[in-house]
Amino acid sequence: MNTSTTSIPFSLFRGGTSKGVFMPSDRFPADRTALVPMLLEIFGSPDPRQIDGMGGGDKLTSKAALMGTPTVPNADIDYLFAQVGIRHAEVDFNLNCGNLTAAAAAYAVREGYVQAHGDVATVRIHNVNTKRIIVAKVPLRDGAVLETGTLMIGGVPGTGAAIDLDFHLATGAITGALLPLGEATSRIEVPGHGPLNVSVVDGPNLIVLVCAEDLGMTGVETPDDIDNNAQLSGVMQRVREAVAVRTGLSDYWYSRAAPSTPMLVAVQSPRAYRAYTTGEQIEANDVDLICRQYSTSATSKALAATVSAAVGMACRIPGTLAAQHVRPDQTGPIRLGHPSGTISVDAAAQQDGATTRIITATIERTARLLARGELFLKNPPLRSPHG
Structure with missing residues (x-):
């Protein structure tokens, strides 16, 4: 990325009961130490209102997703999730957001990472944080992501089209073991x-x-x-x-x-x-x-x-x-x-x-594209991106 570039394309999605800013990973540094200040600036953190950024002052809306070409076999897209601090100047990568995984699946179809044929697109999402694969089924209509449907989600007004998310391949995401203490209780x-x-x-x-x-x-x-x-x-x-x-x-x-x-x-x-x-x-x-x-x-x-x-x-x-x-x-x-x-x-x-x-x-989750546009950074990154 040219160091004089101060804008980054983004898509704002609601995924389940969360909302996140989706951006192409090749516009960011691979080094997470360099990535953190960029995400803090984009979200307007630390500040309880996140008034000078994209955050909504709630941990369910202070989330980022960096999307890109898959780096592992048997995946269609890479998805790096970032939980951006609100009151603290820190970004947490040590977890995945399942609600935004639904939006990540919709993003993959919209951006052409998988072909949109028939009634359903299968998206194999590589969550970079946990190094696990989540398999999503995205409903389609006329070759595009279908957002309207009858599924109601507690905490989300109205209804939407169901996106199935299968997490059975994602066990042991943090410690490597389903039961880290060795016992059920x-x-x-x-x-x-x-x-x-x-x-x-x-x-x-x-x-x-x-x-x-x-x-x-x-x-x-x-x-x-x-x-x-x-x-x-x-x-x-x-x-x-x-x-x-x-x-x-x-x-x-x-x-x-x-x-x-x-x-x-x-x-x-x-x-x-x-x-x-x-x-x-x-x-x-x-x-x-x-x-x-x-x-x-x-x-x-x-x-x-x-x-x-x-x-x-x-x-x-x-x-x-x-x-x-x-x-x-x-x-x-x-x-x-x-x-x-x-x-x-x-x-x-x-x-x-x-x-x-x-x-x-x-x-089952629903997802909806809310907005697309450009984000403008006051402080352009000084390090080279990955890719």
């Missing part, structure tokens, strides 16, 4: 709290499951209820820290002000609550498992797609806290209740002796 010591039962599952993202009642929760708290409870959020953070240390992530954890990984999910058996965004009554019969997700020092208003897939996997692994709390005799897709509604995961596992192998972990 482990008892760990949490500083300032004492011993606690946890299930640590590494699917497309690393999650730590905790019984809501063990944290003094009902399980149906709103994000505000959790974030405004310093004692509760403090315990959640210490649980995450303890698991980070146990899974070999100490260097990552202590180098960041707001580490994303691992993500804590408090689980509870089905019960009724009101949706955080709409006030709609969600009955106990509408869900198979209640979940509340906490990471980056805040509670998510909706369950992340990769976290949903990981929780779905956990529901099919005997002995995990999710399997213990999911609706008894549940069959078919697992309906997970999060603050803004529900998300379903079609998950299945197979036992090979003492080893559990995930054979299906599919969710």
Whole structure:
């Protein structure tokens, strides 16, 4: 890239309950140390309003995706995800965003990385962060991405066309093992709290499951209820820290002000609550498992797609806290209740002796292209791009 170039083409997509800025990777440095300040400038961080950039002041809208030619076999496109800090001048690459993976699939079709023939395009997405492949099925009409449809997503107004995302090839994304602690449920010591039962599952993202009642929760708290409870959020953070240390992530954890990984999910058996965004009554019969997700020092208003897939996997692994709390005799897709509604995961596992192998972990998301244009940088990069 010419160092005098100050503009970068972008596409703004909503993917599931997230929103991200998609940009071609060949316009950026390969060195992530050089990449970080560019992304901070693009998003207007650090600033709680991100007023001088593309960020929306919420972790669900402070996301970037760098897209490019695949660098591994059996993939159609490379997708590097970046969680851009809002209050802190840092960018986290140690995770994937499943919601934006739906948008990444739509981007791949729109930009010609895969051919748009028939009713469905299969897109094999290489998530560069986790070095895993996610297989997406993108609906088509007349050779173009179909965005209109009947799928409703909790936390997103209206409906859209379903994009299937299969994460079963993405297990062990962070640690390399589906069960990093070696057991479905482990008892760990949490500083300032004492011993606690946890299930640590590494699917497309690393999650730590905790019984809501063990944290003094009902399980149906709103994000505000959790974030405004310093004692509760403090315990959640210490649980995450303890698991980070146990899974070999100490260097990552202590180098960041707001580490994303691992993500804590408090689980509870089905019960009724009101949706955080709409006030709609969600009955106990509408869900198979209640979940509340906490990471980056805040509670998510909706369950992340990769976290949903990981929780779905956990529901099919005997002995995990999710399997213990999911609706008894549940069959078919697992309906997970999060603050803004529900998300379903079609998950299945197979036992090979003492080893559990995930054979299906599919969710449905919608995506929509919101805008296209040019981003203008005040401080052009000084290093050469990759490619």
